[in-house]
Amino acid sequence: MSGRTIRLDRLLANLGYGSRRQISLLARAGRIRLDGEIFPDVEQRIVLDPGLAARFSLNGEELDPLPGVVLMMNKPPGVTCSRKETGPLVFSLLPDRWRRRDPAISTVGRLDKDTSGLLLLTDDGALLHKIISPRFSTPKTYRATLDRPLRGDEAQIFAAGTLMLEGEDKKLLPAHLEALDEHTALLTLHEGRYHQVRRMFAAVGNHVTALHRVSIGGLALPDDLAPGEFSVLDAEAIARIFASGTP
Secondary structure, eight states, X not given: OTTOEEEHHHHHHHTTSOOHHHHHHHHHTTOEEETTEEOXXXXXXXXXXXXXXXXXXXXXXXXXXXXXXXXXXXXXXXXXXXXXXXXXXXXXXXXXXXXXXXXXXXXXXXXXXXXXXXXXXXXXXXXHHHHHOTTTTOOEEEEEEESSXXXXXXXXXXXXXXXXXXXXXXXXXXXXXXXXXXXXXXXXXXXXXXXXXXXXXXXXXXXXXXXXXXXXXTEEOOTTSOTTOEEXXXXXXXXXXXXXXXX
């Protein structure tokens, strides 16, 4: 993004602050500032660089992150990763203005409605596809709470790479299971088939009663990020997503 230029009114409109006419009215009212000084010319082209948002303010508040933003959300159960379905949606957990951004913020893959935990969202299409690409094999770790006690052979079965899910004709990639207690386990996958964790445990005669994603690659969900809350990731945190991946 650095080095590109854009008219300020278009940038602010793309960030969801209003129409370009509304942005112009805000500027005339002295509500837009650069380095603390009133910035009246919203038609001026500005250079997009990483520090730009911190230098501008609108209505006394620092600008929202520029395009290229990556968010980490602690998705609560009962919320759907969709824009179209009925009921609570993950996008309703974002500020209203963020839901009007262009390019739009999208989820990186999906967690089903009943699954909680680490969910990434971004407006960077190239990064989104890199994270979900099978070529990078980004591992994802889930904590599964089980209805029945573990038998003891699940880790061996999941690691063998021979398990076939019902209704499919392709074997699963090897997955790593770590038992936490007789009813709880961590399961790390290198692929993302439909309801894969639940179907894997069903294949060995168990039922998942709760499922929570704890990490993607080397990026773990922090304990202090409450359900429904999100944080903006910096470059170092984004790099951790690929720390455990294998291209």
